[in-house]
Amino acid sequence: MNCRIGEISLYHQPATASAAPASTNRNFATAAGRQTISFRYNLKFPFKCSSRQIHMENNHSSDSRGALIVLEGLDRCGKTSQSSRLLQYLEGLGHAVESWRFPDRTTSVGQMISSYLANKSHLDDHTIHLLFSANRWEKRSLMESKLKSGTTLIIDRYSYSGVAFSSAKGLDMKWCKSPEMGLLAPDLVLYLDISPEKAAERGGYGEERYEQLEFQKKVAQSYKMLSDASWKIIDATLPIEDVEKQLTETVLDCVATCRKGKPLLELWLS
Template structure:
């Protein structure tokens, strides 16, 4: 089977990182797929990881990060990731499982920050160069659950410290983007136990992969 690009999306604390690694193990155990690369966005290359630190923890000497600067750093990091990691991995037959991708920018910067839609569209098109995921799994939780799951983290980053109102805007933007999208995006209720979430994800993957094998 040709390599595939799967992305896991959702609010902070929705279980993305856990699910990314569960998918990796499942694809190996059940389907014998060994060539799998996992990514996290923003980040994933030396330069993108430096940008990730700036995006998450802000500038130096108390200089605030403007919304447009945040957006440009996120896309600069993504360009490094797509060009240096994702595209080469896919062309070498690796499956790529991404912890966040472009939908996050549309939801967080577009929905949450209210950044200009046209600017987002232009950047998406240019930076991703039409590299869309084959499948996106959106783990849906309420902003209240999100806050309760991340509150025990040692440090909250700039974005995690945002208000519930911000996360409400992000979530409703995710919903709008999903309902308007022509891409394959599956919504999973991630307020259930992690065990149930993983079972649903695996069941869906089985169905999707059987379908791909039939073609």
């Protein structure tokens, strides 16, 4: 669906009554360009870690928008099944909603990632991390457009996965976060909590590169370090219907808040 998007002005908090200078948009474009991936191993990103809010100027009386909802967790925790159930539930209530998944294997970058995950190619750990990040940046503009048009997005894996898995390999967590800074911050992160041992008992485990018990234990530890105020921890060992009930209740509250004009924020800039 093609949507006409109003002008975006970015400004640093606290907000003032005056309009943001025109140079702000140019500065953001330059910063985003610096983030768009370099494959040099000791990459450093010159970010100023300040929170930035995306102000939506449109013809509506309020800044009503869709919610950005992310499902995270270990492999085989049930994210994909619950994403599908959430999609059907919200559609049934008449909400505009889409389900996305990262990595998006339909893009050129995503196809490289898919080959790597299927053990058909081998890449340096820094390189694959930057590819995962690039895959998310490929979709950032469309993501913002969808949200501002009122569409809620349910995302199966996001930046938290990228950082958790790469840091579990031994990469510096701060370095792993750097190329993710400036992506849209989720309104709600639903972390499906399950022990690595329980996840390993589920069907299909071990089909992809990262589905190894000892590695998943390290990923779980990395996730704990990434938890923030946007996270809701859900017991993924409960019956699937009980997990769904908890998710839908939390998601409905989030969607209502975003429809009232909750501002969009950018990830890890504060």
